[in-house]
Amino acid sequence: MFHEGFVLSSAAIARQTTNAVVPALIIRGVHEQLLGGLHPSIFLKRHWHKLPLLIRGAIPDYSDLLDLRALISIAASGECESRLILCNDGQYELVHGPLRRGLFRDLPPRNWTLLVHGINHVSRPARDLLSRFSFLPHARLDDLMVSYAAPGGGVGPHVDSYDVFLLQGSGKRRWQVSKQSDLEPVADSPLRILRSFRPAGSCDVACGDMLYLPPHYAHNGVALEPCFTYSIGFSAPEYQELKSQFLAYLDDHIRIDGRYRDPQLAIPAHSGEISNDMIAKTADTLSRIKWKHSTVVDFLGRYLSEPKPHIVLRPPPNPTYTEFAKRARNEGIELHPALPLLFRGSYAFINGEAFKITPSERTGIVALADNRRLSGPQVRKAGGALRTFYDWYGNCFLCVGKWGPT
Ligand code: SIN
Ligand code: CO
Numbered sequence: 001m002f003h004e005g006f007v008l009s010s011a012a013i014a015r016q017t018t019n020a021v022v023p024a025l026i027i028r029g030v031h032e033q034l035l036g037g038l039h040p041s042i043f044l045k046r047h048w049h050k051l052p053l054l055i056r057g058a059i060p061d062y063s064d065l066l067d068l069r070a071l072i073s074i075a076a077s078g079e080c081e082s083r084l085i086l087c088n089d090g091q092y093e094l095v096h097g098p099l100r101r102g103l104f105r106d107l108p109p110r111n112w113t114l115l116v117h118g119i120n121h122v123s124r125p126a127r128d129l130l131s132r133f134s135f136l137p138h139a140r141l142d143d144l145m146v147s148y149a150a151p152g153g154g155v156g157p158h159v160d161s162y163d164v165f166l167l168q169g170s171g172k173r174r175w176q177v178s179k180q181s182d183l184e185p186v187a188d189s190p191l192r193i194l195r196s197f198r199p200a201g202s203c204d205v206a207c208g209d210m211l212y213l214p215p216h217y218a219h220n221g222v223a224l225e226p227c228f229t230y231s232i233g234f235s236a237p238e239y240q241e242l243k244s245q246f247l248a249y250l251d252d253h254i255r256i257d258g259r260y261r262d263p264q265l266a267i268p269a270h271s272g273e274i275s276n277d278m279i280a281k282t283a284d285t286l287s288r289i290k291w292k293h294s295t296v297v298d299f300l301g302r303y304l305s306e307p308k309p310h311i312v313l314r315p316p317p318n319p320t321y322t323e324f325a326k327r328a329r330n331e332g333i334e335l336h337p338a339l340p341l342l343f344r345g346s347y348a349f350i351n352g353e354a355f356k357i358t359p360s361e362r363t364g365i366v367a368l369a370d371n372r373r374l375s376g377p378q379v380r381k382a383g384g385a386l387r388t389f390y391d392w393y394g395n396c397f398l399c400v401g402k403w404g405p406t
Pocket of ligand 2: 158160219
């Protein structure tokens with residue numbers, strides 16, 4: 001039962017056509033199947049940031065990225081942020097990771113869920129799954145979260161502030177959704193559970209189905225049987241956050257020398273009053289804080305390319321440039337899984353740093369930013385960027401071959 005505006009799509013839906021130029025990033029067929037037959041440009045126009053979409057069989061024959069044992073291991077290791085949520089009669093208990101393995105032996109057979117963030121940082125299949133969403137800008141990608149839920153388990157009715165694709169893995173889950181405007185959370189709950197959730201529609205999803213939800217759409221997912229759910233989240237910074245970060249950036253980048261001076265000071269009528277002169281000179285000094293379009297580009301590039309705070313980069317023992325170049329030309333290179341590489345104009349941004357791109361580096365850097373990896377032959381074509389790639393390799397921004405054992 002779906003409420004008005006909650007659109008059901010399936011691979012069987014008549015193929016939509018568009019006259020829009022298909023960007024090179026869009027692999028026809030792959031993305032369209034993922035979006036239930038919709039071309040990504042149609043999806044963006046109709047649904048993105050606006051309207052939910054349920055896609056039956058978004059990834060046919062989908063198989064889980066990992067099993068419960070592996071998920072518990074990651075949650076226990078502390079390499080990814082994790083949470084265990086127990087729910088009973090509308091009451092929720094939250095335990096933050098790292099989570100002891102022993103904890104899972106004592107859990108009841110029902111009503112709990114384990115959520116692990118940033119699985120794409122530690123799992124290659126997770127990164128491969130994310131690459132299916134490459135029709136969306138990397139600057140908006142947050143991470144891939146995996147949840148396992150025992151029957152009855154879920155995080156409760158809530159809203160997210162980001163766009164999310166909820167891909168169902170093995171097992172069945174029931175989603176309830178609501179476009180309600182009352183998003184007030186329950187007071188004194190460890191989770192931001194909605195005080196009053198009025199579902200307007202629900203659907204049961206099975207392996208390979210996917211539900212897209214725009215930000216601030218109330219939803220509640222309850223496991224009908226033991227199940228895995230994969231949340232591909234696209235975050236957007238709050239204006240308050242952008243403002244604070246931009247002011248901090250300006251503080252780091254702008255210097256105003258000198259000190260307030262008042263050689264003409266006259267005896268004030270009131271010693272306790274702030275004088276007109278002091279206010280005028282301060283206003284004049286502060287009006288010298290200026291920024292240009294290029295300041296905003298530089299700020300945004302650095303800010304959006306920063307990794308999450310818990311990410312530690314471990315630079316490799318330094319090989320010579322010749323050694324690196326030889327291996328990179330054969331094996332290819334791949335970006336660190338937790339680092340976005342972004343670019344704009346003649347600058348590339350990675351790890352919160354800005355790099356000027358020379359014309360001969362451009363093709364290689366742009367291809368790496370879009371695809372996150374370059375094969376050996378692609379590295380050979382990107383010859384001009386090889387020196388920069390070598391520097392980035394030395395800083396652990398990328399590796400030779402493919403990243404990690406998993
Ligand atoms: C879950 O996987 O249980 C929660 C995902 C969500 O509701 O955002
Ligand atoms: Co949610």
